[in-house]
Amino acid sequence: MTQDEMKKAAGWAALKYVERDSIVGVGTGSTVNHFIDALATMKADIEGAVSSSEASTQKMKALGIPVYDLNSVDRLSVYVDGADEINGHMDMIKGGGAALTREKIVAAVAEKFICIVDNTKQVDILGEFPLPVEVIPMARSYVARQLVKLGGDPVYREGVVTDNGNVILDVYNLKILNPKELESQINEIVGVVTNGLFAKRGADVLLVGTPDGVKTFTAK
Numbered sequence: 140m141t142q143d144e145m146k147k148a149a150g151w152a153a154l155k156y157v158e159r160d161s162i163v164g165v166g167t168g169s170t171v172n173h174f175i176d177a178l179a180t181m182k183a184d185i186e187g188a189v190s191s192s193e194a195s196t197q198k199m200k201a202l203g204i205p206v207y208d209l210n211s212v213d214r215l216s217v218y219v220d221g222a223d224e225i226n227g228h229m230d231m232i233k234g235g236g237a238a239l240t241r242e243k244i245v246a247a248v249a250e251k252f253i254c255i256v257d258n259t260k261q262v263d264i265l266g267e268f269p270l271p272v273e274v275i276p277m278a279r280s281y282v283a284r285q286l287v288k289l290g291g292d293p294v295y296r297e298g299v300v301t302d303n304g305n306v307i308l309d310v311y312n313l314k315i316l317n318p319k320e321l322e323s324q325i326n327e328i329v330g331v332v333t334n335g336l337f338a339k340r341g342a343d344v345l346l347v348g349t350p351d352g353v354k355t356f357t358a359k
């Protein structure tokens with residue numbers, strides 16, 4: 140089974156968490172693209188979606204799924220999104236696709252975060268994947284120096300501008316033993332919009348595509 144087939148299996152498995160007549164929070168990435176394909180098959184049964192990126196918005200609109208502005212929505216029962224890494228406590232690193240800030244906002248509103256991954260994303264300790272940090276452009280060098288003080292090696296993601304007009308620093312060589320603490324520490328640096336640690340708001344349900352089928356984990 141290929142990695143993409145495992146992503147697809149996880150994406151389609153998320154469909155059963157979608158409530159009829161609801162507005163669904165939708166993340167970003169190749170795994171979510173499979174979920175969007177699945178969601179399109181029940182577009183007549185949902186009210187629509189709130190999107191975490193321009194890319195997901197375009198894909199949903201092309202498939203005829205109505206996309207709403209988050210400010211016009213007061214309830215999201217589920218948010219479905221992928222991750223770059225996830226540990227056994229359901230803490231994640233996200234932002235490989237540079238959509239971390241909008242993802243964190245939509246996830247904060249949703250009652251349940253359904254994380255969909257293939258089995259290569261499961262780790263014991265977060266940090267092998269470089270941690271994305273969204274930064275206001277004029278603060279880039281200052282923030283990079285502060286990230287070095289926290290023990291990381293930040294690298295500017297050249298040529299990438301986020302949907303919010305900001306830049307991304309990818310922080311290498313962090314062995315993240317306390318994700319909640321590091322999430323707060325990085326967010327306190329002036330000029331940081333947010334970072335890709337999703338620990339304060341981790342996943343509630345994890346669907347992992349594996350060669351033996353989709354495995355389901357639930358937060359304790």
Ligand SMILES: O=C(CO)[C@H](O)[C@H](O)COP(=O)(O)O
Pocket residue numbers: 166167168169170171220221222223232233234235236237238239242
């Ligand atoms: O956080 C994300 C985008 O900002 C994605 O969820 C993450 O990068 C995983 O992507 P993929 O499903 O393509 O492996």
